[in-house]
Amino acid sequence: MTAPTAAKCLPTYLVVDTSTSMAEHQDLLNGLVDHLVDAIGNSPRVAEFAHMSIITFNTAPHLVLPMSDIERVDRLPDITCRGATNYGAMFRLLKVRIDADIQELRDSAGRAVLRPAVFILTDGEPTDQAWSTDFGDLTDQQWRRRPHVISFGFGAANPTVLGKIATKAAFLAESAATEQEAIMTMITSLLKSLVASASAAEFTIPTKVDGYERVPIEYVD
Template sequence: MSVCLPTYVVIDASSSMKPHEAVLNATLSRLHYNLATNPRVSEFARVSVIAFSTEVHVVIPMSDMEQVPALPEVICGGGTEYGKTFDRLRECIEEDVRDLRMQNLSVLRPAVFFLTDGAPTDSRWQDSFRRLVDKGWARHPHVIAYGFGSAQREVLEKVATKALFIADGSDTESALSSAISGLLNSLIASSNTGEMRIATEVKGFEYVQVAQEYID
């Protein structure tokens, strides 16, 4: 039975990202190209791309990227709603894991790569986050967070369960590109070993050891 890592690329598309919209879309296209042209990785890491602002949009549902011709364009604008994002993620994981198992795949714990340049604009997001990473829910994911721009380290320390990367002052566009490269390197390393591996060397980012990991 083939092993599969459900992977969620969850990216901030709020109004603060509007000046960087073209670079965001170009960077996501590069991620798609690199996955689609590496069959070993795309077969192992099934990927969903989710953009969040005031609302949450599933840009690409869980897919083998080799089968996706192109990514739709992400349009930036609105607030930074963490709570809605975590609620939607939980729904997606529930559905996607079931569907992947129906394809006779052996499914690893999902991985969420959470990229943001700002603080949450909703006050009760932590309730939604607790439901997402509840150890009583068998499908609770690993969360790898990348913060840049005006993202708050103390907030992301509450979000990251597997690894945290904080930009060291690099401009948003460089940091975004580096974060996607780090994500891609993690997926390549994971596909080579058949289990979750994090690429901890990410240009322009400080790797922060996550003090408390959730028990698998």
């Protein structure tokens, strides 16, 4: 059992849509993810509190970065964009990884693990049909390790779907924002959220994100 005095840890998952429609933003995504990792690594307080994993998804999900102490990450593999926008397999992978990551953080690292945080960035609607069942499994109230989920959408993202794949907050880029600005703002918001969470020693999210409008959370049947 983890001792009550163990240091708190927030397992954080950045989940990025890398379907074909994101191809024009591939270089930007790689640059911003590198910047995010560098920024966390250069902030010892945040790096100590928030361990991070990066998952991309298109036709299949891909574990780009296993759950890591960011201060120990030297290099990230390149993100590539192609294929469809399948949500279901991504939610299934998230559940498997959360189970494994929490166990590792508790048993090997000796950390007091907070409920995980998942930040999803997408520019379109899912191309698979049964994803809501997988999302329901991921966020099942009976599963003690269920994550907080925050969704960010831009481009052709459907606000109704964004509301259904979030448990904490859902944001849609306003029409005036360019897609590049929307992506940069989302990464900046994630970083600010982790800084605030590290200061509070608990998960904290912004109530407002510049360039985005907040959309209602909806619950799948």
